[in-house]
Amino acid sequence: MFRIGYFLSLLLVLTLACSTLSAPVANPVEPVQEIATEVPTLLPQNIESPTQKVAQSPELPNSALVDFYDPARNPADDLAQAIVIAQKENKRIMLELGGDWCIWCKYMDDFYKNHADILQARVENYVLVKINVSEENENLEFLSQFPEAAGYPHIYILESDGTFLHSQNTADLEDGADSYVPEVFMAFLQKWSPVK
Numbered sequence: 647m648f649r650i651g652y653f654l655s656l657l658l659v660l661t662l663a664c665s666t667l668s669a670p671v672a673n674p675v676e677p678v679q680e681i682a683t684e685v686p687t688l689l690p691q692n693i694e695s696p697t698q699k700v701a702q703s704p705e706l707p708n709s710a711l712v713d714f715y716d717p718a719r720n721p722a723d724d725l726a727q728a729i730v731i732a733q734k735e736n737k738r739i740m741l742e743l744g745g746d747w748c749i750w751c752k753y754m755d756d757f758y759k760n761h762a763d764i765l766q767a768r769v770e771n772y773v774l775v776k777i778n779v780s781e782e783n784e785n786l787e788f789l790s791q792f793p794e795a796a797g798y799p800h801i802y803i804l805e806s807d808g809t810f811l812h813s814q815n816t817a818d819l820e821d822g823a824d825s826y827v828p829e830v831f832m833a834f835l836q837k838w839s840p841v842k
Contacts, residue, residue, distance in 0.1 A: 708758075708765060709737070710774040715745045717782035721775070721789075725808060728773045732806035738840050739806065740772040743789070744799035745780040750816065751799045757826045764832055771839040772803075803838040812838055 711728050712719060721741075728739045744751035758765040768774065777785055779798060789795070792802050793813040801814040819826045819834060 708774070709769040709772055710776070712775045712777075715751070715776050715778040715780070717778045717780055719778065721777045721785055724775045724777075725788075725804075728775050729806065729808045732773045735773070736840055736842060737771055737773050737806060738811070738838060739804040739808065740768065740774050741792075741802040741804065742774060742776045742799055743779050743795055743802070744776065745778055747780060748798045750797075750820070753824055754799055754816070754826065757831070760825075761828055761831075764828060764835065767832060767835045767839070771835065806840065 707713070711731065712724050725739070725741070731737070732739050742751075742754075744754075758768070777788070779785060779789070779795075792810060795813075796815040797817055799816050801816060802810065803812040803814065805811055814834060816826070819831050821827045
């Protein structure tokens with residue numbers, strides 16, 4: 647008798663359980679989305695290389711392609727990118743050698759911040775590329791193509807195609823204290839600006 651009662655109880659539970667289940671509602675058929683079969687490209691179709699991609703980028707902040715000294719950067723790659731931009735914008739290239747260890751490099755950054763007219767002259771006429779010279783990376787191989795720097799910071803002016811034009815000892819632009827002489831610095835920028 648116990649078995650029949652157990653069986654009936656089990657049957658009742660299953661009946662109740664099944665009665666609470668509802669029939670599945672048919673989902674409307676959704677269109678199948680097409681799956682792309684081509685590998686997407688990160689570069690626009692008219693761009694053939696990363697160098698040209700830089701030329702299509704928005705305006706450089708303060709004309710600086712590289713505005714910090716980084717021992718891990720490859721200055722040859724940076725120069726290749728600067729050439730594309732300089733040719734597109736009819737500018738020359740300013741290579742500024744130095745490092746975070748260099749107090750006069752910091753003075754030069756402050757000088758630009760405090761002299762908007764001089765910064766504007768640089769922005770309008772040059773693509774700036776800072777090149778690290780430090781114990782971590784002296785970039786000797788890259789810099790061997792230029793005259794030896796007299797000290798740091800040091801500036802090389804290049805034509806838009808990367809042709810060397812001028813080596814500037816920045817000590818000649820200093821005020822002898824902790825900055826640069828505005829008139830002398832502006833004259834230097836104007837002298838080597840491209841003819842527009």
